[in-house]
Amino acid sequence: MGSELYLPVRVGASPWTCGRCKVSVLILGATSPIARAIAGVYAEEGHAVYLAARDVAEAERIAADLKVRFGVRTGFGAFDATNLDAHAALVEQVESELGAIEVALVAFGDMGEQEESETDPSAARRVIDINYTGSVSVSELVAQKMIERSSGTIIGLSSVAGDRGRQSNYIYGSAKGAFALYLQGLRNRCFRSGVHVLTVKLGFVDTRMTYGMETAIPVADPADAALAIKRAASRGENEMYYPRFWRGIMGVIKVMPEALFKRLNL
Numbered sequence: 001m002g003s004e005l006y007l008p009v010r011v012g013a014s015p016w017t018c019g020r021c022k023v024s025v026l027i028l029g030a031t032s033p034i035a036r037a038i039a040g041v042y043a044e045e046g047h048a049v050y051l052a053a054r055d056v057a058e059a060e061r062i063a064a065d066l067k068v069r070f071g072v073r074t075g076f077g078a079f080d081a082t083n084l085d086a087h088a089a090l091v092e093q094v095e096s097e098l099g100a101i102e103v104a105l106v107a108f109g110d111m112g113e114q115e116e117s118e119t120d121p122s123a124a125r126r127v128i129d130i131n132y133t134g135s136v137s138v139s140e141l142v143a144q145k146m147i148e149r150s151s152g153t154i155i156g157l158s159s160v161a162g163d164r165g166r167q168s169n170y171i172y173g174s175a176k177g178a179f180a181l182y183l184q185g186l187r188n189r190c191f192r193s194g195v196h197v198l199t200v201k202l203g204f205v206d207t208r209m210t211y212g213m214e215t216a217i218p219v220a221d222p223a224d225a226a227l228a229i230k231r232a233a234s235r236g237e238n239e240m241y242y243p244r245f246w247r248g249i250m251g252v253i254k255v256m257p258e259a260l261f262k263r264l265n266l
């Protein structure tokens with residue numbers, strides 16, 4: 001990391017990273033604009049960043065860019081959420097290259113096509129495998145490392161779609177909702193060892209996932225989302241909505257009686 005001394009620092013029960021303590025950050029799903037922006041926020045503070053993605057060439061480009069701009073140590077490697085057998089080796093690889101993972105961002109996701117999922121069980125399964133099974137698999141491996149060291153933060157990107165099942169996206173929504181429930185349990189498990197888990201429930205953010213979507217609700221900028229997520233992780237927040245107004249929207253949606261809700265075309 002340039003002229004700066006790199007030290008993998010234990011932050012013990014503190015779930016945050018600061019400007020002075022340089023730690024290692026694992027970004028899973030690094031080609032997501034939100035993930036990429038979060039990687040940039042950590043790199044700007046001087047932290048080492050490992051970019052894991054299906055598109056290894058793009059992960060390498062992001063790593064090179066961060067190295068040039070911020071002078072930090074970077075690494076990159078292949079990660080496919082559905083290739084469960086490769087997850088453990090990736091985690092070992094990251095730790096051997098950059099040291100103990102202090103922050104892990106589980107950012108990958110795939111909304112799939114709801115209509116396709118309704119007619120093709122393998123499409124539905126794929127959405128669940130990526131958004132739930134893959135997320136749990138890699139989170140468990142990272143969590144175990146962190147628990148052994150009594151230090152670390154896991155940030156999971158879930159979705160407001162997981163707060164209530166809607167006909168337009170309930171396959172993806174159910175996988176994201178299950179991931180949020182998983183993160184809640186993981187947070188409970190990790191609490192006594194000083195490992196922190198942040199659940200991020202995203203509303204609309206301007207990425208490939210929302211490209212071409214028509215909505216009256218404002219769509220957030222990935223860079224703004226990244227800053228808010230980093231801040232929430234540093235403060236040790238347990239769960240956040242972003243944009244924040246989604247907490248209010250989902251508060252209303254969640255309390256609607258099912259007898260009424262099932263009649264709505266949502």
Ligand SMILES: NC(=O)c1ccc[n+]([C@@H]2O[C@H](COP(=O)([O-])OP(=O)(O)OC[C@H]3O[C@@H](n4cnc5c(N)ncnc54)[C@H](OP(=O)(O)O)[C@@H]3O)[C@@H](O)[C@H]2O)c1
Nearest residue numbers: 029031032054080081107108109159202204205207208209
């Ligand atoms: N944008 C929103 O409005 C919104 C709302 C709610 C939640 N989210 C969540 O936010 C996270 C980031 O999504 P985004 O909005 O940035 O969308 P995006 O641009 O489509 O990024 C999705 C990321 O997931 C990766 N991915 C997909 N399938 C994968 C697999 N099998 N293995 C490994 N990586 C895989 C993609 O890699 P490739 O580049 O290889 O495709 C890409 O890096 C996701 O978890 C998403 O569910 C987004």
